[in-house]
Amino acid sequence: MRSSFARPVGLMTVSNVSPASPVSPSTSAAAVAVSEPVSLVERLPVVPAERMVAEMVPPPRFDGVRFGTYIPDPTQPSQAAAVTRLEAFGVALNAANGSGEPARKRWFRRGPQTPAAPAYSGVYLDGGYGVGKTHLLASLWHAAPAPKSLCTFVELTNLVGALGFQETVRALSGHRLLCIDEFELDDPGDTVLVSTLLGKLVDAGVKLAATSNTLPDKLGEGRFAAVDFMREIQGLSAHFESLRIDGDDYRHRGLPQAPAPVADDDAVTAAAHGSAIGGAALDDFPALLGHLARVHPSRYGTLLEGVHAVFWRGVTPVTDQSTALRLVVLADRMYDREIPIVASGVPFDALFSEEMLHGGYKKKYLRAISRLVAMARDGAERVPAAG
Ligand SMILES: Nc1ncnc2c1ncn2[C@@H]1O[C@H](COP(=O)(O)OP(=O)(O)OP(=O)(O)O)[C@@H](O)[C@H]1O
Ligand SMILES: [Mg+2]
Numbered sequence: 001m002r003s004s005f006a007r008p009v010g011l012m013t014v015s016n017v018s019p020a021s022p023v024s025p026s027t028s029a030a031a032v033a034v035s036e037p038v039s040l041v042e043r044l045p046v047v048p049a050e051r052m053v054a055e056m057v058p059p060p061r062f063d064g065v066r067f068g069t070y071i072p073d074p075t076q077p078s079q080a081a082a083v084t085r086l087e088a089f090g091v092a093l094n095a096a097n098g099s100g101e102p103a104r105k106r107w108f109r110r111g112p113q114t115p116a117a118p119a120y121s122g123v124y125l126d127g128g129y130g131v132g133k134t135h136l137l138a139s140l141w142h143a144a145p146a147p148k149s150l151c152t153f154v155e156l157t158n159l160v161g162a163l164g165f166q167e168t169v170r171a172l173s174g175h176r177l178l179c180i181d182e183f184e185l186d187d188p189g190d191t192v193l194v195s196t197l198l199g200k201l202v203d204a205g206v207k208l209a210a211t212s213n214t215l216p217d218k219l220g221e222g223r224f225a226a227v228d229f230m231r232e233i234q235g236l237s238a239h240f241e242s243l244r245i246d247g248d249d250y251r252h253r254g255l256p257q258a259p260a261p262v263a264d265d266d267a268v269t270a271a272a273h274g275s276a277i278g279g280a281a282l283d284d285f286p287a288l289l290g291h292l293a294r295v296h297p298s299r300y301g302t303l304l305e306g307v308h309a310v311f312w313r314g315v316t317p318v319t320d321q322s323t324a325l326r327l328v329v330l331a332d333r334m335y336d337r338e339i340p341i342v343a344s345g346v347p348f349d350a351l352f353s354e355e356m357l358h359g360g361y362k363k364k365y366l367r368a369i370s371r372l373v374a375m376a377r378d379g380a381e382r383v384p385a386a387g
Helices: 025-033 049-054 079-097 104-107 133-144 153-163 165-173 186-201 216-221 225-234 234-239 265-274 287-293 295-304 322-334 362-382
Strands: 124-125 149-150 178-185 205-210 240-247 280-282 309-315 341-345
Touching: 025 280, 049 153, 079 124, 079 133, 079 205, 079 240, 124 133, 124 225, 133 149, 133 178, 149 153, 153 165, 153 178, 153 186, 153 295, 165 186, 165 225, 178 186, 186 205, 186 234, 205 225, 225 234, 225 240, 234 240, 265 280, 265 309, 265 341, 280 287, 287 309, 287 322, 295 322, 322 362
Parallel strands: 124 205, 124 240, 149 178, 178 205, 280 309, 309 341
Antiparallel strands: none
């Protein structure tokens, strides 16, 4: 068997790089120009703390989204209502920003607030997968004055891990807005940590916006999680206004079925070598799953640096929960980066067992399938041999 650290391919593989070395953006830029596929299994990325703060911006997929590009479903009035409310929140942030007062004074001075000031310190977007929560969260971020950050809950806990609690408070307390996507309600320790952090930030006048996952034991009951979110953030709930967004998964509105997998492994290899997209990453799926256990999930984004298309040979059903949850995180980071997938083996809707699809993490798995299918459809369109 080939060693995981065996083969440099001319760019940012870690085969000859110590695990302490960060993957540098300059080397990754070269990746795009190299036509030989890289292998994700050969990478062990490390991200310095200062880069983590600088990178707390909307992922590439949400670079260009704005309130104006969100098309509310006319049959779901809550969608247009959420846009109106968020736009007002953004306008108020800008109005307050122009007042010249320090944030803390503005939001917490006694007596009546200026009419433009948001009544709440935070908004919480509640809805099923694919209804556009991240689209709207990123639109608010784009509309807000700087300094501002947008990150996932996991990225935020990772930042606290890297900087320490007090330093994180210092780094973020001058912000006008902090957007947290995918608040993890099923992790009690980190929920307390982040709630405490958010309490400090609210005290400093930082406005918040969040989306969340749902608690495992609630998944069968419905798709909305506002009650759970408000309970988990405890003392902070009075600061949040909840906006409910009803609707269907936008990714699959009126679209055809998932594309069939590529015929065999050789066809995937050929597609990877012949892909015009550049930045191809070619891996055997079981080896990749094994490798994911050796890389902290917070680094999966860096693992994908310079990668513009992934090619997976021999996709198999995933039977154990830890592996499946790691794959969910990888799929999320790939989805953020709009990376098309070309794969052989089982189709993505057969990836997770029936037991998993009915278990505690049902929503995570269904969302991952929704995202993987969208990326496979993209792969079939953009890599002709794969279609
Ligand atoms: N109403 C809409 N109009 C235009 N584009 C939309 C709309 N809703 C969603 N989208 C687009 O569909 C994709 C899925 O939306 P998004 O990722 O924001 O959903 P989400 O609710 O955050 O889903 P998830 O539960 O997977 O996190 C994105 O590319 C987004 O820009
Ligand atoms: Mg989202």
